[in-house]
Amino acid sequence: xxxxxxxxxxxxxxxxxxxxxxxxxxxxxxxxxxxxxxxxxxxxxxxxxxxxxxxxxxxxxxxxxx
Amino acid sequence: xxxxxxxxxxxxxxxxxxxxxxxxxxxxxxxxxxxxxxxxxxxxxxxxxxxxxxxxxxxxxxxxxxxxxxxxxxxxxxxxxxxxxxxxxxxxxxxxxxxxxxxxxxxxxxxxxxxxxxxxxxxxxxxxxx
Numbered sequence: 496x497x498x499x500x501x502x503x504x505x506x507x508x509x510x511x512x513x514x515x516x517x518x519x520x521x522x523x524x525x526x527x528x529x530x531x532x533x534x535x536x537x538x539x540x541x542x543x544x545x546x547x548x549x550x551x552x553x554x555x556x557x558x559x560x561x
Numbered sequence: 562x563x564x565x566x567x568x569x570x571x572x573x574x575x576x577x578x579x580x581x582x583x584x585x586x587x588x589x590x591x592x593x594x595x596x597x598x599x600x601x602x603x604x605x606x607x608x609x610x611x612x613x614x615x616x617x618x619x620x621x622x623x624x625x626x627x628x629x630x631x632x633x634x635x636x637x638x639x640x641x642x643x644x645x646x647x648x649x650x651x652x653x654x655x656x657x658x659x660x661x662x663x664x665x666x667x668x669x670x671x672x673x674x675x676x677x678x679x680x681x682x683x684x685x686x687x688x689x690x691x
Contacts, residue, residue, distance in 0.1 A: 522618040524564065535620050 498536045499560045502527070505549045520544040567612045574604045633677055640670045 506516055513531075517524045520541060529535035530545075537545065546553040562570075581597025609616060647663025650656075 517615075521615060523615055523621065526618050526620040529620060535623075538619050541619060 497533060497560050498557055499533065500530060500557045502545065502556065503531045505551070505556065509549070516545075516548065519548055562612055564614065567608065567614075567616070570608050571605060574601050574608070577601055577604075633673070637670060637674065640666055644670060 502516075506513070513527045514524050517527045520527075521544070522541065526535065526537075526541075530537055542553055542557055546556050549556065578597055578601035581601070582594050585591065585594035585597060644663050644666035647659050647666060649663075651658070651660025651663055
């Protein structure tokens with residue numbers, strides 16, 4: 496059981512680079528890469544920041560995968 | 562400055578510190594080693610200030626935490642075995658130096674475990690543990 500996310504898709508829709516998103520939510524680019532690949536599950540605080548950045552609810556970006 | 566450049570500069574500074582410490586050992590100069598460490602730390606601080614990007618975040622902290630925990634486990638096991646071996650082999654062969662070395666390693670190990678336990682208690686309390 497892991498956590499899937501739509502960050503890559505949302506980023507592409509907004510024409511946002513990994514570096515820009517990382518800067519906006521206050522993490523390194525490596526962390527955004529790791530989250531997108533599903534290798535790292537962000538903290539609630541970071542997930543909320545990412546959701547806020549895309550003006551979406553957290554559940555619309557992240558969901559638990561079976 | 563890109564992140565890659567920052568990492569390269571940081572690596573170069575670490576090599577500089579290592580070279581200074583090796584030179585200090587070769588020259589038997591304690592003050593040179595201390596000066597090398599301080600100058601290296603100062604350079605790393607200045608480069609970090611100049612970089613102005615986030616270098617440490619929650620993922621880095623999480624990775625460091627896991628690495629530290631594993632380091633403690635491995636170090637305690639290895640040093641514990643070495644310490645015990647020195648103590649017992651020293652006492653069997655009546656070699657005071659080897660026995661004393663084993664005791665010293667064991668005390669260092671105990672100090673490490675004590676510091677870990679104290680810090681664990683502190684952070685556990687800070688983050689809502691019982």
